[in-house]
Amino acid sequence: MKKKKVTINDIARISGYSKTAVSFAFNNPSKISKEAVKTILSTAEKLGYFPDPLARRFSLQRHESIGFLLPQTYHYSFKNPYIMSIIEGVGTFSHNHFYNLTLIAPINESVTTALQRAAIDALIVQGLNFDTEIASLIKSRKLPTVAIDGIPSLDIGSVNIDDKKAANELMQEVLQCGHRNLAIVELPDLSYTKEKSHGILELRSEGYQEAFDRYNVDKESISYYKTECSFTGGVEVAYKILKMPKLPTCIVTMSDIVAIGIMTVLTKNGINIPNQISVVGFDNIGESIYVSPRLTTVSQPSYEKGFQAAQIIFEILKGEKARQIKLPHSLVKRESLKKID
Amino acid sequence: MKKKKVTINDIARISGYSKTAVSFAFNNPSKISKEAVKTILSTAEKLGYFPDPLARRFSLQRHESIGFLLPQTYHYSFKNPYIMSIIEGVGTFSHNHFYNLTLIAPINESVTTALQRAAIDALIVQGLNFDTEIASLIKSRKLPTVAIDGIPSLDIGSVNIDDKKAANELMQEVLQCGHRNLAIVELPDLSYTKEKSHGILELRSEGYQEAFDRYNVDKESISYYKTECSFTGGVEVAYKILKMPKLPTCIVTMSDIVAIGIMTVLTKNGINIPNQISVVGFDNIGESIYVSPRLTTVSQPSYEKGFQAAQIIFEILKGEKARQIKLPHSLVKRESLKKID
């Protein structure tokens, strides 16, 4: 004996008003009389009725949810406080506007499939550039899109910092401190595209180069590494660096979480930071002040990035034009980078 | 000139098959001929058609999403790695089953409103006990529910560790190390209920008590504090503790993130951990090994908690009975707790 679900029809019948009136009572009370609202709402309350979200969404042709495309698997994204902070920003703004946040990860390795099935009205992507297949999918679903840490392009919104300048400032600081023997730890290119992209990775490299040129750095003394953007990625690359015949005096990373992974390994191996090796990060995550020594890094407004990306999304949803913004960053000097001679 | 959306009707008409056939081609290809599938799919591909998720969900009467009720505001939840790890577990399992994860926070302070509007098929709550209003809402929406770190009750699933035993073991270790002058930092009661609950907070307290009894501890030497479950909460309570006339030799917390907040303040104030004050945590979050000294704590399987909670949810959704499980924990001895005499 299954109790049937209470629907708008029941409330209409029992309260003596029409379906229209019942709907208005919940969504637009000013359009009907006070008395009608009162009667309807109390009837609804009595029967435990609330407009079915599924039917409501279908009728409104709206999911009431913003999608966030994870740059990595669930696992790595969740282990990266920088990403979490962005998500928090998106979630907070969306929540304030009664929208959900839907986390999207590839389904069966396929972003396309995931995106097709996703119950979202708009999309925020972080840290990855996408190929034409995904771009056309987004277009065919007419999904308003904002790219965080991506490549600003004309038809979608974007949120960035000046990655080139930030990287340049950080590298200048490193060189200023006398370091010449560097290990640079880059991040993998997460583009879903074959063409050479021109994203934040390339911008930061350019920033480094300009600093090298300015300080007349002998490029022979610089070694490059690449690792996953995670604590584990940092751990792995640290062991690689330690195996080198000549240790660097400074390790320059593109992410705090990677830097922290590296620091853990160095410390465990009896290497003093920063006396033997300096380490610098990027992002200024909360953890960067409770590792020891505290991390010298570039502060970028992660929460703000997410928050403002969501804001732009809502503007587009309201019919406004997609904005492209640049947020401020700043160099944060702490103890993990030491002056040498 | 707005291009009309391609629907199942268009594909049916153009491919020369019925709507039924089109639907089967996508969802149940074995029910129609290979040729039909091929024709329909290629027609769909040509027109960029994909079954509308909104209509699909409405028809199926299914949101394809699991709700996760945040124990705190967005902000604090995201700053707590223990919570994030649970969410990761839930998200991973759900994702593997093509379900979304919907994060739910109170709307206008109201959990009830948030829950009514939520587009979810089932609910996972963490760390809070709910009152009859919420319970009846869950029941009226027929939401399968699993409580993590809650109070196991008959009609919903539950995932816990043996909090009493875990707390007892940790406290015994503290007492074993010779500490008698303790500061115990408890967490706020997050129950949405007026009645005295009997959740993990009470269980842990009981665990402490039994250790005290066993070691014949003079309860006069123990002071109690309460603070929010966050880094900031730890910072705040640390300042309170430092203002006391007599400092404790050990601070016992109920959460690593709180412990880490406390450690930061102690260190900044020139207090050596563990030589002057020992600190112990709870949870064994990833960060607990990269603070210095590394944190002595109770390890509990946060990711597993989320993963298995989701698993139980899917069982209930399939009509099985809600299981109540207990996961293992273990004491992790590191350097933040020191033997004194």
Next chain:
DNA sequence: CTGAAAGCGCTTACAG
């Protein structure tokens, strides 16, 4: 202020 009715686009039990 009020209500009848169209429309949102699928899925699937059922009959053939």
Next chain:
DNA sequence: CTGAAAGCGCTTACAG
């Protein structure tokens, strides 16, 4: 293997 048709429960433009 195939298709006609019912059903999912709302919102809102429109007429009164």
